[in-house]
Amino acid sequence: MTEPEQSAPSRRFDAVSWLRRYGTSVFLLALIVFFAVENSRFLSLRNVSNILTEVSIYGIIAVGMTFVILTAGVDLAVGSLLAFAGMSGALVMKALGADSSLGWLVALATAIAVGSLVGYLQGKAVTFFSVPPFIVTLGGMTIWRGATLILNDGSPISGFDASYRWWGTGSVAGIPVPILIFGLIAAAGLVTERYTRYGRYIYAVGGNPEAARLNGLDVPAIITSVYLIVGALSGLAGFLLSARLGAAEAVGGIGYELRVIASVVIGGTSLAGGRGGIGGTIVGALLIGVLTNGLVIMHVSSYWQQVVIGLIIVAAVAFDAYAKSHR
Amino acid sequence: MAKFGSGVSPKPNLLDVRDVCKQFPGVKALDGVEMQVRKGEVHALLGENGAGKSTLLKILSAALRADRGEATLDGVTLEPSETPRERQRAGLVTIYQEFNLLPFMSIAENLYLGCEPERRGFIDWAAMHDNSRALLTSLGLSVDPRRDVRHLSVAHQQMIEIGRAVARQAKLIVMDEPTAALGSREVEILHGVIGGLKARGVSFIYVTHRLDEVKMVCDSFTVLRDGRYVARGEVKAVETSDLVRLMVGRDVEFSKRARTARVGETALAVIGVARARDSSGRHAIALNDLSIEVKAGEILGFAGLVGAGRTELARIIFGADHCDRGVLYLNGSELRPLRSPKEAIRAGIALVPEDRKQQGCFLEQSISQNMTLPSLKRIARWRIFVNEKQERQLVEKYRTALRIKMASSAVAVGTLSGGNQQKVLLARCMALQPKVLIVDEPTRGIDIGAKAEVHQLLFEMAQSGIALIIISSEMPEVLALSDRIAVFREGCISGFLDARDATENNLMELMAISTHAAPKPSAVL
Numbered sequence: 124m125t126e127p128e129q130s131a132p133s134r135r136f137d138a139v140s141w142l143r144r145y146g147t148s149v150f151l152l153a154l155i156v157f158f159a160v161e162n163s164r165f166l167s168l169r170n171v172s173n174i175l176t177e178v179s180i181y182g183i184i185a186v187g188m189t190f191v192i193l194t195a196g197v198d199l200a201v202g203s204l205l206a207f208a209g210m211s212g213a214l215v216m217k218a219l220g221a222d223s224s225l226g227w228l229v230a231l232a233t234a235i236a237v238g239s240l241v242g243y244l245q246g247k248a249v250t251f252f253s254v255p256p257f258i259v260t261l262g263g264m265t266i267w268r269g270a271t272l273i274l275n276d277g278s279p280i281s282g283f284d285a286s287y288r289w290w291g292t293g294s295v296a297g298i299p300v301p302i303l304i305f306g307l308i309a310a311a312g313l314v315t316e317r318y319t320r321y322g323r324y325i326y327a328v329g330g331n332p333e334a335a336r337l338n339g340l341d342v343p344a345i346i347t348s349v350y351l352i353v354g355a356l357s358g359l360a361g362f363l364l365s366a367r368l369g370a371a372e373a374v375g376g377i378g379y380e381l382r383v384i385a386s387v388v389i390g391g392t393s394l395a396g397g398r399g400g401i402g403g404t405i406v407g408a409l410l411i412g413v414l415t416n417g418l419v420i421m422h423v424s425s426y427w428q429q430v431v432i433g434l435i436i437v438a439a440v441a442f443d444a445y446a447k448s449h450r
Numbered sequence: 451m452a453k454f455g456s457g458v459s460p461k462p463n464l465l466d467v468r469d470v471c472k473q474f475p476g477v478k479a480l481d482g483v484e485m486q487v488r489k490g491e492v493h494a495l496l497g498e499n500g501a502g503k504s505t506l507l508k509i510l511s512a513a514l515r516a517d518r519g520e521a522t523l524d525g526v527t528l529e530p531s532e533t534p535r536e537r538q539r540a541g542l543v544t545i546y547q548e549f550n551l552l553p554f555m556s557i558a559e560n561l562y563l564g565c566e567p568e569r570r571g572f573i574d575w576a577a578m579h580d581n582s583r584a585l586l587t588s589l590g591l592s593v594d595p596r597r598d599v600r601h602l603s604v605a606h607q608q609m610i611e612i613g614r615a616v617a618r619q620a621k622l623i624v625m626d627e628p629t630a631a632l633g634s635r636e637v638e639i640l641h642g643v644i645g646g647l648k649a650r651g652v653s654f655i656y657v658t659h660r661l662d663e664v665k666m667v668c669d670s671f672t673v674l675r676d677g678r679y680v681a682r683g684e685v686k687a688v689e690t691s692d693l694v695r696l697m698v699g700r701d702v703e704f705s706k707r708a709r710t711a712r713v714g715e716t717a718l719a720v721i722g723v724a725r726a727r728d729s730s731g732r733h734a735i736a737l738n739d740l741s742i743e744v745k746a747g748e749i750l751g752f753a754g755l756v757g758a759g760r761t762e763l764a765r766i767i768f769g770a771d772h773c774d775r776g777v778l779y780l781n782g783s784e785l786r787p788l789r790s791p792k793e794a795i796r797a798g799i800a801l802v803p804e805d806r807k808q809q810g811c812f813l814e815q816s817i818s819q820n821m822t823l824p825s826l827k828r829i830a831r832w833r834i835f836v837n838e839k840q841e842r843q844l845v846e847k848y849r850t851a852l853r854i855k856m857a858s859s860a861v862a863v864g865t866l867s868g869g870n871q872q873k874v875l876l877a878r879c880m881a882l883q884p885k886v887l888i889v890d891e892p893t894r895g896i897d898i899g900a901k902a903e904v905h906q907l908l909f910e911m912a913q914s915g916i917a918l919i920i921i922s923s924e925m926p927e928v929l930a931l932s933d934r935i936a937v938f939r940e941g942c943i944s945g946f947l948d949a950r951d952a953t954e955n956n957l958m959e960l961m962a963i964s965t966h967a968a969p970k971p972s973a974v975l
Contacts, residue, residue, distance in 0.1 A: 323836065341790075
């Protein structure tokens with residue numbers, strides 16, 4: 124059998140592939156315009172800054188989650204891990220003497236270290252014991268939530284000094300710190316995806332693991348590494364959230380895994396791996412943030428918000444599948 | 451059209467296939483094929499790889515629709531619009547090489563899947579187990595029908611497949627390479643069961659490459675060649691050598707190039723590779739004491755049937771699979787058997803795998819990403835960032851050298867034709883500057899013009915001093931490309947042929963006839 128030679132891509136406007144590429148961005152812009160017209164408060168500096176800070180916390184994790192999903196995996200444990208790592212950081216800081224002005228550094232380093240270690244272990248469970256990622260991280264989701272409750276008997280840790288709180292509430296040149304950090308992480312992610320060997324390897328492993336192995340890639344090591352990265356970023360997000368709220372809470376980050384995965388999926392990254400990227404994820408995260416905030420401003424009940432976000436996830440993936448079958 | 455033996459059959463035809471044609475894009479897979487199978491006989495369907503056997507079987511089982519032609523089973527026309535399920539109900543059941551059993555269900559459940567005995571709308575388990583026991587006994591099998599299928603050996607699983615056909619009152623059972631994964635004792639058992647069912651009036655179509663089995667178990671035969679009907683007759687009336695001649699006797703597709711190989715030092719020597727048969731079925735055949743050597747600038751062909759050990763040895767050399775014993779020498783220095791393709795690539799061995807889509811290409815990714823993936827280390831700044839300028843140069847260099855037709859190197863590889871995809875994979879290996887290059891099925895599924903081009907490229911690669919191993923199921927291709935040919939049969943190397951002495955006939959004899967005394971590989975090396 125032979126495949127017929129494909130003709131060169133035609134210059135004719137192709138609505139389906141154009142929408143597939145830019146549809147989410149167009150929808151995001153339409154939402155912004157709609158909410159701005161409905162309520163003048165929506166585009167106020169204060170509200171925009173609120174939306175972006177909120178988006179930043181889970182957006183940071185979504186950058187790492189994009190890598191995980193590009194390898195055809197998933198991590199359901201990120202919300203629990205955020206709480207566990209944040210709580211660990213705060214505990215270690217308090218144990219070492221809370222009033223030191225470098226306390227935040229101890230907490231930050233601990234949160235990232237704990238997140239990385241947990242991510243590494245989950246990655247190893249996926250690669251070494253061949254447990255499906257869905258199962259490993261479903262287990263992780265309850266393990267780390269439970270462990271967080273154990274750590275401080277279910278009560279929050281608060282009473283952070285100003286240098287700690289600055290990471291969640293301060294700003295540089297008028298831009299809130301969490302937004303700056305999200306910007307840095309997103310930029311690093313985009314560079315990694317586009318310009319590094321590691322980025323190419325992630326796409327290769329997700330696109331065709333057997334071919335990746337036959338091209339001399341260490342597939343298990345690459346898969347383990349993406350779980351480590353998303354773990355480290357969950358730790359960072361845990362620290363930032365505790366700094367923003369002024370407390371490390373055992374219930375912090377509940378439901379974040381869904382918001383994070385939804386950002387990646389709405390952004391067009393395929394759950395089958397090998398296709399998509401961080402650019403789309405950023406748009407997806409913004410879309411969820413704008414939608415949630417806009418519905419609140421319009422006094423739509425939070426019950427309905429959940430329904431709407433769920434519908435959009437399904438619609439985004441359904442459209443992607445439709446576009447793929449009509450290529 | 452040749453005919454062997456009496457044309458007047460004492461028994462009426464059960465299956466009558468006339469003038470079946472099937473066109474695939476760019477190739478005519480079947481062209482006016484006919485076949486007759488009588489009631490209660492075993493009919494061998496013979497032909498080389500690519501002769502059209504699989505296509506014909508798929509049309510018979512209604513997995514494919516023929517463009518033209520008609521078929522009747524027991525006097526009833528087989529409608530092209532039927533589903534595979536309806537075709538089974540009509541009494542024609544196909545057993546493929548990969549079984550369609552459900553491993554986590556019991557034998558009885560598998561036997562009666564979709565036709566469970568019922569009582570008042572519920573499954574009648576007692577009847578199902580009793581029927582199963584009776585059925586298994588009639589096949590000479592004494593296993594408990596309540597056991598899960600996954601505990602059974604490959605041979606027993608095949609019996610269950612046959613049992614399934616019997617439970618559906620099959621009139622004609624089609625078996626595709628039924629003995630490919632069986633040992634000789636198991637083959638005997640299978641032939642016994644076939645004999646028993648034959649006596650009860652069931653007919654078989656038996657597809658095999660093992661011609662000695664045709665003599666043992668089949669009554670009549672049909673030979674296809676290049677999608678055309680060539681001959682039919684009674685097995686008793688022909689010699690095995692006649693069958694070989696009927697199967698291969700065609701114009702050679704590729705003109706043999708006048709080529710003076712400038713052969714250098716031995717680049718790769720493989721001594722005594724062996725691997726036991728794996729009971730889990732991952733490695734269906736045992737490999738026995740395989741030894742080969744290739745010199746720089748030489749093309750060594752691996753000939754043999756699928757599953758004879760060709761691809762298996764190649765994957766072991768490349769570190770993609772493991773072996774129990776064996777030593778590799780690369781340019782005279784010993785290598786431990788390689789544990790991963792990563793080590794093999796570092797040592798200077800490259801592989802273009804057999805299955806382009808599953809093992810070779812990243813279909814969604816660009817041509818340049820596909821081409822440079824294993825070479826990125828060498829074109830990275832600080833080992834981290836891909837140097838895009840160097841990458842473009844690399845892609846341009848091999849695009850020109852391999853004459854790859856593409857609009858842009860940013861286009862997804864999945865949009866290219868098979869021939870150009872294969873060239874991208876060759877370019878990927880060339881960019882690694884290997885000492886040894888293994889190409890498994892260099893031209894599978896690509897059109898004739900691209901084939902000639904790929905062959906030319908392989909010659910050029912050998913000319914540049916690379917030691918090449920070429921694996922191909924197409925005998926004309928092996929003959930056209932190789933300087934020397936290693937012939938594989940059932941996990942052994944049954945002989946080496948110099949290209950000058952090799953013909954399709956003596957290749958086929960070494961490949962397919964087990965009565966041939968296999969020379970010790972060490973004596974030939």
